[in-house]
Structures are given as structure tokens and as C-alpha cells.
Amino acid sequence: MRYFADLHIHSKYSRAVSPLMDLPHLAEGAKRKGLQILGTGDFTHPLWFKHLKATLQNESNEGSGLFAYRDVRFMLTAEVATFKSTPKGVKKVHHVIHAPSFEVVEQLNDVYGKMGSLEADGRPMFGNCSPAELMEKTHEVSPDAVLIPAHAWTPWFGIFGSMSGYNSIEEGYEEQAKHIIALETGMSSDPAMNWRLSKLDKYALMSNSDSHSPYPWRLGRECNVFDFGSNGEASFSSIFSAVKNHDKRHFLFTVEVDPAYGKYHYDGHRLCNFSASPEETRKLKSVCPVCHRHLTIGVENRVEELADRPLGFVPENAIPFKKVLPLHELVAAYRKSSLSSKRVMEEADSLITSVGSELSVLLDTPEPQLRKHADEGLVAVIMRNREGALKVKPGYDGEYGVLQLNAATKLGQTTLGAY
Known part of the structure; x- marks a missing residue:
């Protein structure tokens, strides 16, 4: 059986998110989309976590790390933001955290609550905290928790973002980089773009919707596809074992949108109604011809800056993808x-x-x-x-x-x- 899994979404407790992002609408939307597994999103928010704990049911295989609601399985997930002042400016990075149990989430929330407010937003912000510090505190609670960089290339909050990111996983996560097993491509990049960086070969590439609404053109627009055979079963551990090992038998492919569909693929200024390819931006010296300020540099340009391979190279251990x-x-x-x-x-x-x-x-x-x-x-x-x-x-x-x-x-x- 194939399992389509979207493991990064938000609940109604996050800012700028539809009030329909609750369990009934999520389950209904998942079934119409064809998703068998959803991330809960926002397990850090006290009200959402209380609701999840009261509503989601343990599967018959207790301890699987997946929880049932109306024939859809949910994994406990959250997104958090870290902000850290450095000599190169303030680094702003989003991270997706996957937890194997409610007990682990409770312990994580105890730790995270000392780092910033968990009540203000479903996506909490931790000031004066580096990616390395977040990873260290997360793994001190549970080595089984999985943290991956969210939408890795987004200009403002991606680990490689052009406006406030780093040039490598090691630069951001320092000695804790050894715990990173995967990256989330985000909508404005696809695996083929990431394959251009040889230093990313060690990481699996995951794709999720980061959906803020349950509408079908948002939920599951990007997702991961697993198959554990006739005798296997999806679980927290089986999913991340397949991811970590780039196991093509069980991690079949990712579903991607065309990266041009993403909100940050090209360079430009939205308010100036101006966009440019990387080549055009270089000719303009990154200056908007309308307002004469620095352009927001998009994902394609940033990939070009860091790439050491031509487009078209496919690593031996690459998980395939389908683009729709x-x-x-x-x-x-x-x-x-x-x-x-x-x-x-x-x-x-x-x-x-x-x-x-x-x-x-x-x-x-x-x-x-x-x-x-x-x-x-x-x-x-x-x-x-x-x-x-x-x-x-x-x-x-x-x-x-x-x-x-x-x-x-x-x-x-x-x-x-x-x-």
C-alpha cells in the first residue's frame, strides 16, 4: 500500500491561517486529496496540543507514532522559528519538528516554553537561538525526534535563504549538523535544483505543503510517498528510517509542484510588479528598476550561487520525484x-x-x-x-x-x- 504523507501544515492557531484548519476539515481534505498521513502542525500551541491529545486515537499498533482520526493518520509535528544575531546579520530560520509520542511533545514543550512564548502563535519564535542550539535542546529531550530545515531555500526563513540564511547546513547547525537527515525543498525549489549541490547528497529531500488552509489546491500540493510492502506498516520509525537511508524500496518518490509556481522562485519586487530571472538580475546589479532598491533574491538565483553542478545531474542515491x-x-x-x-x-x-x-x-x-x-x-x-x-x-x-x-x-x- 502506498502512503501519501504531507508532514508540514499549520493549525488554526497559527497566524494568517484559515479557521478551518481543524481536525474534521483536515481529515476530510486529506481523504479527497488522497493523503493517508498528515502532520498535525503546531503541537507547541497549548490549546491545539490539548485538543490533539484528547481527540487523536492510538492505532492498534500502539507506539507506532501515528494517531488516527476519521481514517486518516496523523504525526505530531510543529514548525518553529529561530533568530540569531551574527556578524553577518540576523539569521532567521524555520524548522519542522516531528515527535514520536505525546510524551515527547510534552517534554519538548516544557523546554521550548523557556525559549519563547508558545501561546502567541502556533509557529513560535525563539529569539537569540541558533539552529544548532535548537537542535541540541531537541535531541536532549529525545534522540528520536526528527528536526529538518523547513522550505530550505525561502529567502527570508530558509536555512539557505538569500536574505537571512546560511551557506551550508554545517554553518547553521554547527556540530549538531550530524543530526540532520533531510531537507524540505519548499515550493520554489524541486529535487533537481537541490541535486546541483554536491554537499546536499547526504540528505534526503522531503516535500510538504506548508498549508495554511484545507483547500485542495493547498493541502497536499507537495507530499512524500512511501510503501512498506504487504507485510509492512507505516510508522514514525519506518518512515524516518526510509528517509534517513534514502531507501528507494520504501521511500518511492515525492510529489512536487513546478518550482516556478512557488512564491519565491524568481527575483523581484511584488509592490513594484517587477520580476527578473537570475540573468536579468545580474545585469541590473540586483537593483529594482522601479524603486531602485535591492531586489528580493529568489530561490533559482540562490541555487545558482551555491551550486557546483549543472542542472540535470542526478545523485546515485536520489529519491525520484513527480511534478504536477x-x-x-x-x-x-x-x-x-x-x-x-x-x-x-x-x-x-x-x-x-x-x-x-x-x-x-x-x-x-x-x-x-x-x-x-x-x-x-x-x-x-x-x-x-x-x-x-x-x-x-x-x-x-x-x-x-x-x-x-x-x-x-x-x-x-x-x-x-x-x-
Whole structure:
């Protein structure tokens, strides 16, 4: 059995998050998406943790580190932010923490509560704390807890971020870097971009949605796919054993959006309505031609800066990935309508209901079967999406990328612009 797992989301107790991010809506959204495992997010928040502990049930395999609710399994997860003043400026980094039990979470929260307020935000902020200090305190509580750098390349809060990050895992986590087993790629990068850095070969690459709402174009838009065989079972330990060992038998692939769809792929200024490729930015000397201030340097540019390999290199131990955009994005672009319009919602939901889940529509359902439930043009777009052949205008400085369809794409014809 395949397990689709999205292990980085937020609850309604985080800032700028939908009030619908509660267990009932998460479970419903997960099933429609095709996710079997979700991170809880925000286990550091006292009210959310109390609710999780009272509501989630131990599985029959007690001690698995996964907890059941309405046929969806949940892993205890949280995201925290560290801020540390250095001679090179304030370093700001987000980290995803995965805990194997409620008992470990209680102990972690006791420690984290001394580092910053846990009540103010579901994503707590720890001032005067380095990534190394956070890792050390986490592992002192439980060596089984897994901490990974969140959205590693995001300009403002990624470990490699252009605005406030580090140049290497070792620079940020220092002697504690030995405990890092994986990185989260984030939406604005994909594994192929990360493979350009030989120093990252030792780390597995995980992908999650970092969703702030339960809507299908957010939840599970990026996820990890595991399979433990007919006699195996998903558990906290089996998942992270597969991740740590780059075990392709059990860690099958990640699901990624086109990195151009991410909010920080290109350089630019959102308020100036200006974006630029790395090449254009170099010509501009990183200065915005509209406001004449320094551009927000995006992920593609930052990868170029740190890379020591050409695009296309694949490490021997690399976990494969599949690149698809959410179904509602496809329908919205095809119908030239908004994501949340009634027509888009009804058409996408009808197709999901007919097939079984959105991820099945996007990844697996044969084209002839799709044609029974959707018109020819939309099916052509779905198949082009599955082939990774759609064109996206790159996102920048907090603006999502925009899917661009032309008439040939809708008819399933190959065009140079599709690549």
C-alpha cells in the first residue's frame, strides 16, 4: 500500500491561517486529496496540543507514532522559528519538528516554553537561538525526534535563504549538523535544483505543503510517498528510517509542484510588479528598476550561487520525484476562472468524486478513464501536467506563479512553449 504523507501544515492557531484548519476539515481534505498521513502542525500551541491529545486515537499498533482520526493518520509535528544575531546579520530560520509520542511533545514543550512564548502563535519564535542550539535542546529531550530545515531555500526563513540564511547546513547547525537527515525543498525549489549541490547528497529531500488552509489546491500540493510492502506498516520509525537511508524500496518518490509556481522562485519586487530571472538580475546589479532598491533574491538565483553542478545531474542515491500542479489550478486556467469560483470547484470536485482522489486524477488514472468524466480539452491539460510539460510564469517576492495555457496545450499538441 502506498502512503501519501504531507508532514508540514499549520493549525488554526497559527497566524494568517484559515479557521478551518481543524481536525474534521483536515481529515476530510486529506481523504479527497488522497493523503493517508498528515502532520498535525503546531503541537507547541497549548490549546491545539490539548485538543490533539484528547481527540487523536492510538492505532492498534500502539507506539507506532501515528494517531488516527476519521481514517486518516496523523504525526505530531510543529514548525518553529529561530533568530540569531551574527556578524553577518540576523539569521532567521524555520524548522519542522516531528515527535514520536505525546510524551515527547510534552517534554519538548516544557523546554521550548523557556525559549519563547508558545501561546502567541502556533509557529513560535525563539529569539537569540541558533539552529544548532535548537537542535541540541531537541535531541536532549529525545534522540528520536526528527528536526529538518523547513522550505530550505525561502529567502527570508530558509536555512539557505538569500536574505537571512546560511551557506551550508554545517554553518547553521554547527556540530549538531550530524543530526540532520533531510531537507524540505519548499515550493520554489524541486529535487533537481537541490541535486546541483554536491554537499546536499547526504540528505534526503522531503516535500510538504506548508498549508495554511484545507483547500485542495493547498493541502497536499507537495507530499512524500512511501510503501512498506504487504507485510509492512507505516510508522514514525519506518518512515524516518526510509528517509534517513534514502531507501528507494520504501521511500518511492515525492510529489512536487513546478518550482516556478512557488512564491519565491524568481527575483523581484511584488509592490513594484517587477520580476527578473537570475540573468536579468545580474545585469541590473540586483537593483529594482522601479524603486531602485535591492531586489528580493529568489530561490533559482540562490541555487545558482551555491551550486557546483549543472542542472540535470542526478545523485546515485536520489529519491525520484513527480511534478504536477493542483487540479483546481488546471481547471481554473482551462476555464479562465478563479480558483474558488463555483464552476471550478464543481468541475474539479466532480472529477475527484468520480475517480476517488485528486492525487489519483493527477498521477495515475488512465487517460481513457479520465475522458469518461471530463471533456477532452481538460483531459489534455491533465495529461500535459502529468508529463511536466505546462508553462508557468514564475512567482516572485511572495507572489505565486501563474499557469499559462495556450490553445495548443488545451488540444494536447506539443509546442515549444510548453517546455
